[in-house]
Amino acid sequence: MNQYDIxxxxxxxxxLPKKGGMRVPARIYATEHMLPHILSDNAPxxxxxxxxxxxxxxxxxxxxxxxxxxxxxxxxxxxxxxxEGVISPGGVGYDINCGVRLMASKLTREDIQPRIQKLITExxxxxxxxxxxxxxxxxxxxxxxxxxxxxxxxxxxxxxxxAEDLEYIEEHGCIDGFDxxxxxxxxxxxxxxxxxTLGSGNHxxxxxxxxxxxxxxxxxxLGLFPDQVTVIIHCGSRGFGYQVCDDxxxxxxxxVRKYGIVLPxxxxxxxxxxxxxxxxxxxxxxxxINYAFANRQVIAHYTRLAFERALGKGPAExxxxxVYEVAHNIAKIETHVVDxxxxxxxxHRKGATRAFAPGRPEVPAAYKAVGQPVLIPGDMGxxxxxxxxxxxxxxxxxxxxxxxxxxAMSRNKAKKTARGxxxxxxxxxxxxxxxxASRRTIDxxxxxxxxxxADVVEACDLAGISKKVAQxxxxxxxxx
Amino acid sequence: xASGYRQIDHTGDIGIIVxxxxxxxxxxxxxxxxxxxxxxxxxxxxxxxWPVTVEADDTEALLVRWLSELNFIHITQERxxxxxxxHQLTDTRLEAWVYGEPIDPNRHIIFTEIKAxxxxxxxxxxxxxxxxxxxxxxx
Numbered sequence: 001m002n003q004y005d006i007x008x009x010x011x012x013x014x015x016l017p018k019k020g021g022m023r024v025p026a027r028i029y030a031t032e033h034m035l036p037h038i039l040s041d042n043a044p045x046x047x048x049x050x051x052x053x054x055x056x057x058x059x060x061x062x063x064x065x066x067x068x069x070x071x072x073x074x075x076x077x078x079x080x081x082x083x084e085g086v087i088s089p090g091g092v093g094y095d096i097n098c099g100v101r102l103m104a105s106k107l108t109r110e111d112i113q114p115r116i117q118k119l120i121t122e123x124x125x126x127x128x129x130x131x132x133x134x135x136x137x138x139x140x141x142x143x144x145x146x147x148x149x150x151x152x153x154x155x156x157x158x159x160x161x162x163a164e165d166l167e168y169i170e171e172h173g174c175i176d177g178f179d180x181x182x183x184x185x186x187x188x189x190x191x192x193x194x195x196x197t198l199g200s201g202n203h204x205x206x207x208x209x210x211x212x213x214x215x216x217x218x219x220x221x222l223g224l225f226p227d228q229v230t231v232i233i234h235c236g237s238r239g240f241g242y243q244v245c246d247d248x249x250x251x252x253x254x255x256v257r258k259y260g261i262v263l264p265x266x267x268x269x270x271x272x273x274x275x276x277x278x279x280x281x282x283x284x285x286x287x288x289i290n291y292a293f294a295n296r297q298v299i300a301h302y303t304r305l306a307f308e309r310a311l312g313k314g315p316a317e318x319x320x321x322x323v324y325e326v327a328h329n330i331a332k333i334e335t336h337v338v339d340x341x342x343x344x345x346x347x348h349r350k351g352a353t354r355a356f357a358p359g360r361p362e363v364p365a366a367y368k369a370v371g372q373p374v375l376i377p378g379d380m381g382x383x384x385x386x387x388x389x390x391x392x393x394x395x396x397x398x399x400x401x402x403x404x405x406x407x408a409m410s411r412n413k414a415k416k417t418a419r420g421x422x423x424x425x426x427x428x429x430x431x432x433x434x435x436x437a438s439r440r441t442i443d444x445x446x447x448x449x450x451x452x453x454a455d456v457v458e459a460c461d462l463a464g465i466s467k468k469v470a471q472x473x474x475x476x477x478x479x480x
Numbered sequence: 481x482a483s484g485y486r487q488i489d490h491t492g493d494i495g496i497i498v499x500x501x502x503x504x505x506x507x508x509x510x511x512x513x514x515x516x517x518x519x520x521x522x523x524x525x526x527x528x529x530w531p532v533t534v535e536a537d538d539t540e541a542l543l544v545r546w547l548s549e550l551n552f553i554h555i556t557q558e559r560x561x562x563x564x565x566x567h568q569l570t571d572t573r574l575e576a577w578v579y580g581e582p583i584d585p586n587r588h589i590i591f592t593e594i595k596a597x598x599x600x601x602x603x604x605x606x607x608x609x610x611x612x613x614x615x616x617x618x619x
Binding site: 189242 | 487489490491492493494537541548552555556589590591592593595596598599600616618619
């Protein structure tokens, strides 16, 4: 076990003070109860390592779902001065703009429970999942160039969903500042056949219902009501994003030597935001951000069609609308108030979600009074949460909060735990119908393999960096 | 030390430790170990062969590049590979023939997708009996 010199700031906030080459302290959001587990691996050291990077502002932050990543911890937030600071592909992760879309319908649990098996089968047949899944969509390189410059808007123009959907996506489903010339041929090639696919690993599409409401006013603003049928889509930029990350890790490895940046870990490879390398990565990464926005928009369309076919109802009757869509692997240029003055920052969120406060211009008009919705998926057997951003998040975490449960078991341990059991049957007995690309995928993703997301969400709520609005429980799920 | 490989756990991801008598064998076995994670190789036959050439700044980066390139070809050209013959290998360049066949969904079992071959905890180490490599895959 690592020995950390940890200082209590509040009941929900802990600090690793500045030491050695750290330019700022590292801070971890957690309850006292969660702390021993967090301190048992290398993630806090990784948060401290991030504090060494040039231009880091205030703190290297860790959310309650922090765990060991590559270079940067997962569940990490770090903001850098755009003029003096750096940008790092490791601070974003391989799955650029991995994120979550929440959709809510006009239906209630009673409407779909008798037909859940049919609905999940229909979803499974229409949303390509799994390994290297190729979609029904195969686009040329020139078309893909339009995808990455328009994001979800490209999908809407092709007939996948409606313009209203765009209102409820972070960045309206398209981030500016993209530069397709900075994307490699390998990335174009990997992205060509994967639009509209979920991918494998922890990605999923879940049908559930609103099980509990904690904040009536916010739930009303978000259009959520008890027993309402919901859909969560969790996926990202597929091979396109993985390749962009891969390509730029190599570029940054050289940039570190070129700019004489001293790193405690080679995987924190980075370059000044304003350097050619930094700007190239930003341009390519934003293409991947837009790819992911388009990907989720296409999947949402397939989802709507699957509902119509399985339930024999029209779109107006089902009324599947976008509540909100968030990114949780991303770096963005944002303006924040630091020590009383406005600063332009490059905010890295790796396994962390933006959680902007009520009134911020980025929050959709309909949610202005309650704050930006935050979507925190749990494992496939328990529950997920809807939260909203807070002023405290603006003050303390550059408007950020947690992103999920985090694994408690490795994939191999999960498979061993599932051996001799029929996980599909077990979940079915609890009223959850699951289909996966392979039995192995389902075994690796058994509920016990994950930490209880309720603890993570509770810690964020108690710390005040986001507020609980509702809990969703699963009825069925497809796994990649 | 016998040549071979085994899988190791790394939180949400999977790694491999490969041991070999020399560098050529190390690179070939690493590729085999990676495809064992991806698919059931007992069902993959050597129906065709393809040339692969990669370059990098140093040996460790070359190993990452080699595996990344094979994963790239597997994903984009929908092929599975089961045998790897390394013809030329320097610190910065590798030329190989790889053997396998196009993916047949009716016959092949694919377990998972590898997002990337990482530099995390990567090492190639000389031991008394030969060489050892550790590679972690982002899943």
